[in-house]
Structures are given as C-alpha cells and as structure tokens.
Amino acid sequence: MKxxxxxxxxxxxxxxxxxxxxxxxERKTVYIPKRYSPAVFNWWAVYTAPSLDYPVDLEFVKKYYNVTDDPS
Structure with missing residues (x-):
C-alpha cells in the first residue's frame, strides 16, 4: 500500500x-480538520472502533506549513 x-x-x-x-x-497557515470514522463490522465480523483523527501526518505538514486549530 505504501x-x-x-x-x-x-x-x-x-x-x-x-x-x-x-x-x-512564504510559509502559509493551514487548517486541517479531523476525519471521523464510525465504528464498523467488516465482512468477517471484525469490529473496528470509531476514531477521530487527522487524515495526514501533522509532523510532515508542519515542515512546510504553520498548522492552526482555527478554521477561520
């Protein structure tokens, strides 16, 4: 996959x-919202817990941008 x-x-x-x-x-400031993934049971009835996390590695983004928690 990688x-x-x-x-x-x-x-x-x-x-x-x-x-x-x-x-x-120049170094831009960006807002990255967290992504919610609901709890699910897959085809083989394996449970995956719900999660709320960033869709990207913030440490990587911070190398190039200022990251803010304020969406405005």
Whole structure:
C-alpha cells in the first residue's frame, strides 16, 4: 500500500499554474480538520472502533506549513 500511495503522489500533475501559485514563497497557515470514522463490522465480523483523527501526518505538514486549530 505504501508503494502504491507513493506512486500516486508522484503522479500528480499540475496543468496550469494560475497566479503563480507554485512554488510557495512564504510559509502559509493551514487548517486541517479531523476525519471521523464510525465504528464498523467488516465482512468477517471484525469490529473496528470509531476514531477521530487527522487524515495526514501533522509532523510532515508542519515542515512546510504553520498548522492552526482555527478554521477561520
């Protein structure tokens, strides 16, 4: 799965760079909402507990952006 994800990340292509969005010249502040996953039983009746977590590794994001808890 990791190799597949890395291949997908490398395959992203920007078609247009309107307003010179990239490269980002200054450190931007971003808000990343947590993602809720409800409790489920899979096909084999294995239970997965509900979770509320970030969809990305925040430590990785913090290398490039300032992360805030305020969505405004």
């Amino acid at each position: 190799a597949g994800y890395e291949a997908q990340v490398k395959s992203v292509v920007m078609l247009k760079n309107k307003s010179n969005t990239l490269p980002i010249k």
